Amino acid sequence: MAQNEMLAMILAGGRGSRLKDLTTKVAKPAVYYGGKYRIIDFPLSNCANSGIDTVGVLTQYESVLLNSYVAQDGRWGLDSKDSGVYVLTPREKADEGLDVYRGTADAISQNIDFIDNYNPEYLLILSGDHIYKMNYAKMLAYHKKMGADATIAVRGVPMKEASRFGIMNTDGNGRIVEFEEKPAKPKSNLASMGIYIFSWKLMRKMLVEDMKNPNSDHDFGKDIIPKMLADRRNLFAYEFCGYWKDVGTIDSLWEANMDLLDPKNELNLNDSSWLIYTEDVSTLPQYIGKDAKVKRAYITQGVRVEGTVTNSVLFTGSVVGKGARVTDSVLMPGAVVEDGATVTRALVAENVRIAKKAKVGSRGSEEITLVAKNVKGGTK
Amino acid sequence: MAQNEMLAMILAGGRGSRLKDLTTKVAKPAVYYGGKYRIIDFPLSNCANSGIDTVGVLTQYESVLLNSYVAQDGRWGLDSKDSGVYVLTPREKADEGLDVYRGTADAISQNIDFIDNYNPEYLLILSGDHIYKMNYAKMLAYHKKMGADATIAVRGVPMKEASRFGIMNTDGNGRIVEFEEKPAKPKSNLASMGIYIFSWKLMRKMLVEDMKNPNSDHDFGKDIIPKMLADRRNLFAYEFCGYWKDVGTIDSLWEANMDLLDPKNELNLNDSSWLIYTEDVSTLPQYIGKDAKVKRAYITQGVRVEGTVTNSVLFTGSVVGKGARVTDSVLMPGAVVEDGATVTRALVAENVRIAKKAKVGSRGSEEITLVAKNVKGGTK
Amino acid sequence: MAAYKAFGIVSSADNSIHVEGLHDYRPIGSFSFLGRFRVIDFPLSNMSNSGMDRIQVYVRSRPRSIAEHIGSGRHYNINSKRGKVQLLFSQDSNVHSIYNNDICAYSENLDIIERMHQDYVIIAPSYMVYKQDYCELLNEHISSGADVTMLYHKVDNAKEYFQNCKTVNINRQKGILSIEKNLGTAKEKNISMDTYCMSKETFISLINAAREMSSIYTLSDIINIKCGDLDIRGYQHKGYFASLLSLSDYYRASLELLDYNIASELFRPEWPIYTRTTDSCPTQYYDTSKVVNSFVSNGCLIEGTVENSVIGRGVVIKKGAVVKNSIILAYADIEEGVHVENAIVDKWAKIIHVKDIRGTAEHPQYIKRRDTL
């Protein structure tokens, strides 16, 4: 049976501190995106759509919400007989004290016993905080075809930006000959996406060795991949073309939401052959009121618009009151813009209330305004 | 909606070290019992059958297996829209380091944020390692009827053994007037079962205070209940009649299995109105071979018997070879008794193989023999 | 959790009922309602929210859409081990026969009804929309000592609406004197909501009594006949109520809910209406969209104008198209320049060439499923 041919492990421990108040209570993979999704819906839905049945999610930082969110594996259909999404936190062992994950490779090493339960042929390592649609089954087919020990997904970045990334230098056949972390003079524009397929037998051996190495940072990028290259292992680059975004800052999160306002956007969440699954909420459909004006907007069920919405993304349960104006903005779930209030170039966090006639954000602001606390009413 | 009226939290951190080699790799709640179950199936199935939707399972000790076992919440039907079984391990917080659970009350305190998400009216505290069938909905009805702040399930124990238990002394109305831990001269035979219903609002306040108390052991029995009594809160005892077992030792685990061989046993796992749910395995039905003799036995699907089985409980996938004899014993999943081997008064652990003609256990042994490693062949 | 004592039955409309157009493709329970819901979501959510977890859904013909929509029932928040949403089919091969009624379906599945552990049954129709806590109904039933307690709703527009419904005559003690067809003779009537509470025992004896007397008797018929012998009582329902036994009732009920106050009375956060998610993405509004006073489901692409309408999932409304006072079902396409008014456009229909589709408020125009116009 194909079931456990490939197991996926999602590294979801990122604190995402550049997302400021959005991540004081939730880990970055649980941050909202695109009207109804959370970022981690993307790798999880990709797994489901790629025919992967078992997914481990490695979390550590304050993640009660993330943990209980991903534990509901039926959201991604990952609840059939042998399927499951398993939350893997650092844990007390019989012979050791309680530990934290020291690096990406260590997070996997600490869960070797979990992986052994499934005895997979291949291990897929993913990051929990990227937005993209990708068929990992195709990447696996490539891995097998190339007889690779490791396959690393890469994407072309503008050459002038390449020095900000981990760059893979390949030969004519896609074989990786060199890996340079943020090279001053990049030789290629193929940036690692942090998506790896490893043949598990070999990787298991390497991880056991790496755990014992006191000089290692226990990181795939810094330790494991360089070691594999040094050992002259078969490493291949798998080039990904398509929408991909790491939303590390408030500005980039806002921007990624704005991308969806273009009906021809590259991510295309409307493609029925590759749906992104998420939490199912019980609400009314969206209601557009008697005096509402909605133009160029991305709006989901449970939203109520009585005012004017332009160029904005509205999440579940958000409300735009009478005479209120929401422009170039994102309203996260349950955000309420009361009657007559104005929201411009802003990102309004979950359940935040902008009181009557209040005004937040401005058209000309350099940065996007993050509104993470209730805003009191305006006087005008 | 009734959904989150009462949330259940199962304390499943017990190491169960008196169960010896059975618990070196798994926590006690994951230990097998009754041919196809694990101990934790009992509180989880009781929750499902009592109409409780959301269950937190608090684990700490080496629990990768327990964690992934309970995460498959569909096993107990706890995977409907708003349902779930959530594994709660000690975790790194934004402002503190990584912590362990210091006591039963602390385990709940550390997860106040989780409980707050559901905002329950009542909190049910259970232990993950007891075998019994109980309708918690009835206990809740009693709690409400009595206007209790806390209701504690108790069961009558023989008076002469009462000094081994935590004893609740009640007035004529079931109100608890005194709690004595292992009293030298017990005044009552009502022993606490470690099952509590608390009105959450009050308990939340008490836990927050208890966390700050440097002199507290953060334990329900030692700290919280005595404090409630001192505060003259309404504590009521809810008397449970029926089969109940804490299988703390190899002998008592064996004994609890043997109890099932009596077709009129009090636990009655055959009652279709209160089923115990467990993992679903894909196997053949049990096969009883051409020369087999099976008498007084409790056997589940996937077992193959070619030899003689008397007075024994056989778990999924266990095999009794030709001419082999299994008497007064328990074969855990995948245990294999090869042709001609003899197993008497023994408990054979998971996947252990007793080679041809080997002999383990003996009829007259004082203690039950635990066979946790493969046994080499006999010479006869 | 009082309703743990009762199992539920969701009944199907009689074969004498035929709702124009829509009904050709699916039973009424499967009709789309307010875009994201299906009518059967209402009785099922009522039962689930009342703590009931054993529910039998009777389906007569064209069961596919109901079977798929209900699935394992998990999205109705029903424990999949302890509980069960069970589809029961009528095996009578002649689906349109008058003999193939509710009593016939119950008596064919009598062994399953007899095996239920619960002492009481709540029977609710799959063709009406309302919110009701069945615990309250059951408690009232038990404490009154009645043999049967049935829900009714007081209306003042029984002349124009509630076609095909039945009315009840009630005495001052809430005793039911008789159940009659709504003949539209008076404005004010007590409409029977075809919702009954009784003991399992009484239910079985009514099924048997009906079979003995006439094989065309329905449950409502036998209860009417027994009004003298048994203690049958009414329980008044308050709040939003719609019966969907005719196309105009369906049309009116949908548009009525465009009043957000009425809608939010029916959809309370503490009483969620569950449905099956289709995982469609949010709806895309273009630069040219003009939408007012409408419910819009997810997955739509809206370039045109929408007024006072209910738009289903995945609907496309192209530039210059106008949709007014209409119900557009899922995946329909309204192409450029098309004007749709007072119409019900069924699933997957494409309106391309016919530029003007108009019905009246009294007689909405129905466009068939998968039709290309």
Add this chain to the structure above:
Amino acid sequence: MAAYKAFGIVSSADNSIHVEGLHDYRPIGSFSFLGRFRVIDFPLSNMSNSGMDRIQVYVRSRPRSIAEHIGSGRHYNINSKRGKVQLLFSQDSNVHSIYNNDICAYSENLDIIERMHQDYVIIAPSYMVYKQDYCELLNEHISSGADVTMLYHKVDNAKEYFQNCKTVNINRQKGILSIEKNLGTAKEKNISMDTYCMSKETFISLINAAREMSSIYTLSDIINIKCGDLDIRGYQHKGYFASLLSLSDYYRASLELLDYNIASELFRPEWPIYTRTTDSCPTQYYDTSKVVNSFVSNGCLIEGTVENSVIGRGVVIKKGAVVKNSIILAYADIEEGVHVENAIVDKWAKIIHVKDIRGTAEHPQYIKRRDTL
């Protein structure tokens, strides 16, 4: 995961088939098999294990047991979002008509077939038991360039068994020359396994071709007719194979598997046969039980003697009762002193007063569902 390219169809037996007794209550796919399984578990597990996750199950009559058994399909290890096990019903009201055949069901649901994303289809029957990796079949089909590839099984007992089956004539290149009824004329025959692999396109064109030529043509008929025009090839199946188109075939197939070697060839750990669990507890053997060479399901209480038999879930065999060479379906009661031999006892039957029930190996005695004897 080659089979991601194909969706699956599990087909129903023709209306010309009627398996004595058992078939009165459920379709063949719903027959109990080896105690814990139902026949339809085999095609569904084959598809699931081959990585297929979009499966259409066609049901003609008495759909309840199949609908309940399949549920959401999660127990077949099929992703409930990406994948779907979809029940498709024949809407033809006259379920016993010869017009109501497989082609009729496919053409009624043609829009759903057309909407499938996959390029290929694997069609497998719900009335045969075998293990087959459909990836291999699909790969062979694609690499050979055939229009249709069908499974066959070589047997040497076609005279006595495989009643109601079809046989195929094959040339040396594995080309199918014709498909004929098994008339029992020779021992050695290639039995058609009613399992086909083809492109979605070819499938749709065959459905249309059959409809045009005659409304009573089945898929097998139209493929037989097209043998000259199309490249139709056979693919030989090896391993255990049983067709359950008659009661004696069903009886023989079940008892044949009491040979543990044969059974363990069909049930491989790497190719699990999934089924719906009923959460029954282990089986209780009493002091007086004597059981040999039998498959016993969970939840039984066994005080008596069982030999060479298959015992379903929750069966009670009382003291002194003897069950030999028989198949006892779930929840049947064999009371004290009763002797059952060469019999098939249907679900919930109670054998109390009739102390001796005997059939022959060729004609097993059938005891009806819920009968009390």
